[in-house]
Structures are given as C-alpha cells and as structure tokens.
Amino acid sequence: VPHSTALNNAPTAGALLAILRDERIATRATLGEKAELSRLALNQRLALLLDADLVCAAGQEPSTGGRPPIQFQFNPLAGFLIGADLGISVARIAITDLVGRVLAYAEERRLIEDGPEVTLPWVARQAESLLSGLDKKLDNVWGVGVGVPGPVEFEAGRVVSAPFMSGWDHYPIRLWFEDRFGCPAVIDKDANIMALGEHRSHWRRFDHILYVKAGTGVGCGVIAMGDLHRGANGSAGDIGHIQHRGDGEPLCRCGKTGCVEAVAGGWALVRDLRAQGIQVSTAEDVVRLAGGHDRVALQAIRRAGRVLGEVLADVVNFFNPSVVIVGGTIGQAEGELLAGIRETVYQRSLTLATKNLLVVPSALGLRAGVIGAAQLVSEAILAPGAIDQRLAAMQGRSLQESTIPMASAGS
Numbered sequence: 001v002p003h004s005t006a007l008n009n010a011p012t013a014g015a016l017l018a019i020l021r022d023e024r025i026a027t028r029a030t031l032g033e034k035a036e037l038s039r040l041a042l043n044q045r046l047a048l049l050l051d052a053d054l055v056c057a058a059g060q061e062p063s064t065g066g067r068p069p070i071q072f073q074f075n076p077l078a079g080f081l082i083g084a085d086l087g088i089s090v091a092r093i094a095i096t097d098l099v100g101r102v103l104a105y106a107e108e109r110r111l112i113e114d115g116p117e118v119t120l121p122w123v124a125r126q127a128e129s130l131l132s133g134l135d136k137k138l139d140n141v142w143g144v145g146v147g148v149p150g151p152v153e154f155e156a157g158r159v160v161s162a163p164f165m166s167g168w169d170h171y172p173i174r175l176w177f178e179d180r181f182g183c184p185a186v187i188d189k190d191a192n193i194m195a196l197g198e199h200r201s202h203w204r205r206f207d208h209i210l211y212v213k214a215g216t217g218v219g220c221g222v223i224a225m226g227d228l229h230r231g232a233n234g235s236a237g238d239i240g241h242i243q244h245r246g247d248g249e250p251l252c253r254c255g256k257t258g259c260v261e262a263v264a265g266g267w268a269l270v271r272d273l274r275a276q277g278i279q280v281s282t283a284e285d286v287v288r289l290a291g292g293h294d295r296v297a298l299q300a301i302r303r304a305g306r307v308l309g310e311v312l313a314d315v316v317n318f319f320n321p322s323v324v325i326v327g328g329t330i331g332q333a334e335g336e337l338l339a340g341i342r343e344t345v346y347q348r349s350l351t352l353a354t355k356n357l358l359v360v361p362s363a364l365g366l367r368a369g370v371i372g373a374a375q376l377v378s379e380a381i382l383a384p385g386a387i388d389q390r391l392a393a394m395q396g397r398s399l400q401e402s403t404i405p406m407a408s409a410g411s
C-alpha cells in the first residue's frame with residue numbers, strides 16, 4: 001500500500017507545469033530533479049504538455065561540449081482569456097494571454113441597469129470582435145472572468161440583491177458565459193477582482209492588502225494571507241455601507257441612512273454637486289471637473305477622502321494591512337482623494353498598524369478590473385487539477401491517432 005500511495009502522489013502533468021512556471025526555464029534534468037520523477041514518467045508528462053502547446057522549447061543552454069540540453073518554458077499563448085469589468089456606467093473588456101497580460105482592450109459607456117439580457121450579449125460580441133482582431137476564434141478561449149458592481153455568491157456565480165443592478169438578482173451569469181463560450185467562467189464582485197489584479201501585478205510580496213474601490217459606489221477587496229478573502233457569504237470588505245459618524249444623515253441607495261457611500265460614493269458626489277447647480281451625471285464627470293481644477297469638485301473629493309479615511313482607520317486597526325491601494329473612478333483624482341484618506345488614516349489608526357503602512361494609488365488604474373478578472377480565471381484554469389482535466393479531454397479526443405508511444409517523445 002505505501003508503494004501505491006507513492007505512485008499516486010507523483011506529480012501529474014499539471015503539477016509539472018506548475019513547477020516549470022516557478023522555474024521559468026528548465027531542462028529535463030532540472031525538471032526531473034524538482035519533480036522527483038523518473039525519466040520515463042517525466043517524458044510522458046512533458047509530451048502531454050508539449051502536445052497541448054502549454055510548454056515550448058526556450059533558448060539553448062550554452063553547450064559544454066556535446067549536444068546542448070533542450071530548455072523548456074511555459075507558453076502563455078497556448079490559450080486566451082476574457083476579462084470583463086462591468087461597472088455601473090462603463091463596461092470594460094480585455095483579451096489576455098493565460099497569465100492575464102492584456103492583448104486587446106475595449107471600453108464603452110454602458111449602464112449596468114440595462115440588465116443581463118442586454119449587457120452579457122454585448123460582452124460576448126465585444127470579445128468576439130477583439131478576438132478576431134487578434135486572428136483568434138472562440139475555440140481559443142480557455143476561460144472567462146467577470147467582475148460586477150455588487151455582492152456575488154461566488155460558488156453559484158450570481159449577483160445577490162445588489163442596489164442599482166435590477167434584473168441581475170440571481171441571474172446565472174457564470175452559466176451564461178460557460179454556455180456561450182464553452183469554457184469555465186468565474187464571476188466576482190468588482191472590488192475583489194481589482195484587489196487580485198493589483199496584488200498579482202504589483203504587490204505579490206505583501207500578504208495582506210486592501211484595495212479600496214472609490215467609484216460610483218464604494219467597495220473594498222481584501223487580500224489576506226496572499227489570497228482573496230471573500231468571507232462566509234462573499235460580502236467581506238463591503239465597507240460602503242458602514243455607518244459613518246457625523247456629517248448629517250443622507251439617505252443611502254441601500255435604504256439606510258448615514259452610510260459611507262452616501263457621503264463618499266461617486267453617486268453621492270454627483271448628488272452634492274448637482275445640489276450646488278453643477279451639471280454632472282456620473283462619477284466620471286466629477287473626476288473630469290476635478291481634473292480641470294474645479295474648486296467645488298476638488299473640495300467634494302477631498303471630503304470624500306476624509307470620510308473614507310475615517311472608516312479605513314478602523315479597518316486598518318482591525319486588519320493591519322501592509323498596503324492600502326486606492327482605485328476606482330474617483331480614485332483617478334488620486335491627489336485629492338489620497339490626501340484626504342492619508343490625513344485621516346495616519347491620524348486615527350494605531351501607531352503599530354501604520355508603522356509601515358503604504359497608502360498608494362492604483363498602479364493598474366481603470367484596467368485593474370479586467371486584469372484581475374483574467375487573473376482570477378487564470379488561476380482556476382492553470383491549477384494542476386484543471387490542467388490534468390484539460391489534457392485528459394484532449395487525449396480522449398485524439399485517442400485513435402495516438403499510435404506513437406509516449407516514451408518516444410523523450411530526449
């Protein structure tokens with residue numbers, strides 16, 4: 001029995017790919033050593049990965065006499081991913097390689113309240129047109145990641161009771177995409193995918209970070225121990241509806257009064273500016289005004305920053321992150337918003353919690369969502385188990401043709 005257990009625990013082709021990705025470039029000898037596989041077992045697994053185009057030969061190692069050993073590397077262009085970030089008033093979509101690098105991108109002013117039956121076909125059409133620009137087809141898509149501006153039941157892949165998302169409640173978004181594209185899809189709330197995108201692209205060396213989405217609404221994505229923390233039901237990080245002290249009690253779109261979002265959300269800034277006779281209709285309009293140094297818009301954003309800072313001060317005390325990243329549409333007015341946030345956080349948080357705390361603007365900007373959505377699905381489809389499934393399915397399809405013994409692909 002111990003013998004068979006050892007056999008079952010030998011790294012699969014999927015696990016071998018993960019080892020190769022860690023190594024970046026490796027020879028057969030290095031891979032065999034790292035994976036603790038016999039030459040035969042290694043060659044079998046490598047042949048599967050080479051057949052699937054997931055691994056390709058890299059540059060030759062300098063020869064020390066004799067034939068130089070072949071070096072292998074992961075090929076992120078073996079397949080393509082779709083990353084979509086459906087905001088309240090802007091929809092963004094990207095085609096990426098298998099590790100989430102953007103190859104094609106499009107955005108359009110669209111309202112989420114148009115509902116899934118209008119919005120999802122738009123995403124599909126955009127994806128197809130971006131793919132054809134890259135000379136690729138739907139068959140080349142391995143996964144779809146989608147972010148939405150509301151609470152998501154992650155396992156079920158659907159939105160639950162999101163304000164401003166009428167028509168989306170319990171709509172099976174994940175199934176819709178899986179059906180349309182014939183590949184795995186993942187759905188998450190937008191602040192989560194943005195947090196993941198920022199963490200994987202720029203802050204991987206830190207295990208605990210917060211991503212604050214200051215957009216039309218206010219949300220927060222939590223990276224704990226290096227991974228997304230969604231909580232028991234998927235609502236972790238929902239700081240927008242924490243009761244904010246003072247400043248009167250404006251009515252929130254969630255039906256309660258005095259929420260952070262009802263003061264600091266983009267929609268609240270629109271409301272406040274309009275009350276002063278300034279013609280704005282979206283968070284983007286407010287940021288545009290601020291960019292043109294409009295005094296009222298700048299003051300409103302700074303005040304929003306202070307209100308956000310008050311809540312974040314408590315969150316920072318509780319969670320003790322290394323980095324707080326501020327993004328989203330209002331986050332684009334980073335000077336004013338960050339000034340307000342920093343002012344309050346450093347003043348109110350405990351010394352130990354702020355000792356090495358960084359409060360920084362988003363590095364990915366408004367593309368954080370599409371990059372993070374692609375990252376999310378990338379991690380799912382490149383997981384060793386998922387790779388093994390894909391290889392098994394490919395093998396099943398080409399069973400009749402496989403008359404060449406596996407071992408012959410070796411050396």
Ligand SMILES: [Zn+2]
Binds near residue numbers: 255
């Ligand atoms: Zn609220």
